[in-house]
Amino acid sequence: MRQPEPEPQSFDRVLSSMCTEPHPDARAAAERFLATNPGDPATYESVAELEARAVEGLATLAAHSAPADAAGYVTSGGTEANVQAVRSARNRHGGSDGNEVNVVAPASAHFSFTKAAEVLGVELRTVPLDDDFRADVDAVAAAVNDGTALVVGVAGSTEYGRVDPIPELAAIAEEVGARFHVDAAWGGFVLPFTDHAWAFADAAVDTLTIDPHKYGQAPVPAGGLLAREDAALDALAVDTPYLESRSQATLTGTRSGAGVAGAVAAMDALWPDGYREAAERAADNADWLADELADRGYRVVEPELPLVAADVPESEFESLRDAGWKVSRTGAGELRVVCMPHVTRSALRAFVDDLDRIRR
Numbered sequence: 001m002r003q004p005e006p007e008p009q010s011f012d013r014v015l016s017s018m019c020t021e022p023h024p025d026a027r028a029a030a031e032r033f034l035a036t037n038p039g040d041p042a043t044y045e046s047v048a049e050l051e052a053r054a055v056e057g058l059a060t061l062a063a064h065s066a067p068a069d070a071a072g073y074v075t076s077g078g079t080e081a082n083v084q085a086v087r088s089a090r091n092r093h094g095g096s097d098g099n100e101v102n103v104v105a106p107a108s109a110h111f112s113f114t115k116a117a118e119v120l121g122v123e124l125r126t127v128p129l130d131d132d133f134r135a136d137v138d139a140v141a142a143a144v145n146d147g148t149a150l151v152v153g154v155a156g157s158t159e160y161g162r163v164d165p166i167p168e169l170a171a172i173a174e175e176v177g178a179r180f181h182v183d184a185a186w187g188g189f190v191l192p193f194t195d196h197a198w199a200f201a202d203a204a205v206d207t208l209t210i211d212p213h214k215y216g217q218a219p220v221p222a223g224g225l226l227a228r229e230d231a232a233l234d235a236l237a238v239d240t241p242y243l244e245s246r247s248q249a250t251l252t253g254t255r256s257g258a259g260v261a262g263a264v265a266a267m268d269a270l271w272p273d274g275y276r277e278a279a280e281r282a283a284d285n286a287d288w289l290a291d292e293l294a295d296r297g298y299r300v301v302e303p304e305l306p307l308v309a310a311d312v313p314e315s316e317f318e319s320l321r322d323a324g325w326k327v328s329r330t331g332a333g334e335l336r337v338v339c340m341p342h343v344t345r346s347a348l349r350a351f352v353d354d355l356d357r358i359r360r
């Protein structure tokens with residue numbers, strides 16, 4: 001018997017996700033390319049052409065200029081991009097020949113780096129943050145050595161939306177002959193409209209994660225990996241003897257053509273004005289919410305990018321969840337609200353009204 005189809009989650013009360021409603025053009029493009037596989041570019045030629053445009057678009061964001069040139073591809077989310085950045089650096093540092101290599105990352109780095117270290121057999125050296133949740137530069141300098149294949153900086157951290165001191169971290173990596181990777185999976189589509197130094201234009205960044213399916217308003221699972229040099233991708237290539245294309249640098253084999261086409265359509269529709277407007281609206285919303293929470297006596301972590309964290313007691317947090325709000329908590333237990341494009345001011349007002357009702 002056919003079961004009734006469940007409805008997808010409505011975004012009305014989703015305040016903790018880094019996914020968002022895709023742009024209508026992106027949704028339409030994704031549907032058209034649902035059955036295509038960019039992993040076989042000799043067969044699915046048009047989606048392969050689209051992927052080159054996606055990389056050019058992402059490179060434009062990361063270089064602050066157009067036209068921009070970078071190697072890269074559309075990954076399955078930020079996790080694949082981060083795993084591949086670690087894998088590329090490991091291989092280029094001799095780690096695939098049995099040498100022991102390590103990766104140095106701030107404690108704020110996403111858990112995908114833990115997965116990468118485990119799968120790739122590299123040591124992950126996690127270093128402490130400063131008192132504003134950014135990588136502590138001195139701690140990073142103390143942790144690197146000759147075996148360091150990769151230093152990681154985060155531009156838009158998952159828990160607090162912080163941007164690490166990217167140029168300083170790049171300099172440390174360079175000094176010890178390590179590669180430097182920036183994880184801008186979430187921040188990448190907001191940062192071009194701020195004055196943060198975070199990307200190819202600002203520092204010697206070797207590889208960069210920047211996900212269209214987060215702030216880029218593309219459909220899941222469109223992540224992005226960029227590399228300054230082709231050699232970073234060459235270090236990932238394996239032979240593919242029975243395909244017309246002779247090698248493959250991606251981690252997954254069959255990939256989402258919908259993600260690729262959706263990413264291009266979203267960037268065509270929104271870069272740069274649409275993304276600028278979304279970033280400005282999100283920043284205003286985050287500031288507004290931070291003020292409202294501070295006015296009510298909560299300790300609020302000042303938003304830097306559009307993400308608000310505040311100390312809200314467990315019982316109130318649970319009541320907000322019971323009221324249908326999809327909120328989450330940081331590792332330290334603070335309520336976390338990610339002001340994605342679907343999060344409107346009126347939704348935040350309703351959220352604060354519910355909080356007031358709960359507190360009474």
Ligand code: 0PR
Binds near residue numbers: 019076078080157
């Ligand atoms: N890098 C950063 C800085 C991230 O924040 C994330 C995901 C990743 C890498 C990994 O990206 P993928 O999840 O695309 O592989 N950050 C969110 C998180 O872990 C992901 C997320 C998205 C969680 C949507 C919930 C959700 O509904 O919180």
